[in-house]
Amino acid sequence: MADARAPRYPEVPPASDIPMLLRFSPTSPFVRKVRVAAALLGQTLELETADTLDPNDTLRQQNPLGKVPALVTPEGVLFDSPVILAYLDHVAGGDRILPTEPKARFAALRKEALADGMMDAGILTLYEARFRPVEKHEAKWLDHQAEKRSRALAALEADCTPFALPITVGDIALACALGWFDFRFEGKWRNDHPRLVAWFDDFIAAMPTFAESAPVA
Ligand SMILES: N[C@@H](CCC(=O)N[C@@H](CS)C(=O)NCC(=O)O)C(=O)O
Structure with missing residues (x-):
């Protein structure tokens, strides 16, 4: 049986201490979702433009689908936007933009x-x-x-x-x-x-x- 006292998620440092790099395009509405969520949660994202058409852009190694947004975190690269938003909610303590109820x-x-x-x-x-x-x-x-x-x-x-x-x-x-x-x-x-x-x-x-x-x- 699960230990009721165990944390529900692995311990994570405060969101502000987690370096997060967003592979970014200025016109993508999916990228905007991530930026809006981070702003709402008080999180800082480093932005790095990605060229989705350039086969040499590292984006394709980070996200095999070659799409933005992709979020580079200490735990690996996350995509796509619903997954990233769930992660941002998690590192903000949970139940902030993604209800648990x-x-x-x-x-x-x-x-x-x-x-x-x-x-x-x-x-x-x-x-x-x-x-x-x-x-x-x-x-x-x-x-x-x-x-x-x-x-x-x-x-x-x-x-x-x-x-x-x-x-x-x-x-x-x-x-x-x-x-x-x-x-x-x-x-x-x-x-x-x-x-x-x-x-x-x-x-x-x-x-x-x-x-x-x-x-x-
Ligand atoms: N389901 C993805 C959609 C992401 C997406 O379609 N991104 C577009 C830019 S808005 C893209 O990177 N397109 C490049 C491609 O399809 O090769 C998400 O929610 O993140």
Whole structure:
């Protein structure tokens, strides 16, 4: 039987003492999730730009998938963003942005998955333009991805309740997705999601440091 007195996690030094290097891109909404979470938890991250297209960039040794974010920690390299956010929560003592109470925990993780999925659908749309000449763009594929974003936004709008503390991993992912849609898709989501617009305004007001990680082209 497990010793009830045993710590639930290995002992870790205070988060501020743990050197953490974030492989970074200034436009990635997934990287932004990590920066926002760290700011919220009072953690310092060293930033190192990664070139995901460069086969010689050490990113590919750190994350075989060659994606950012990747977080270099004393315990090894962590990816992808939900794993990194769970780690940051852990080193901050736990139950800060990732609730331990099961109902709240799985609601937060589900919201994070939905927001991440919208961003994945947006990234795939962007990569179609980046990797294929315009005459080869596949309208059916682009529509397929746009419909995922629309359905996810509609579901988040339907479930949206007024902004409230504490901010969870789901809230961080949603704010980063909405900020990125402003940046990449001209904020069109705002036209028919008034509850999300109000929620996002309140999130930004509650977290002034959010603007510091805004995507820059
Ligand atoms: N599921 C990953 C997604 C990360 C992701 O898609 N990152 C993009 C930048 S926004 C990337 O590194 N793309 C390069 C590639 O796919 O080769 C996460 O949550 O971290």
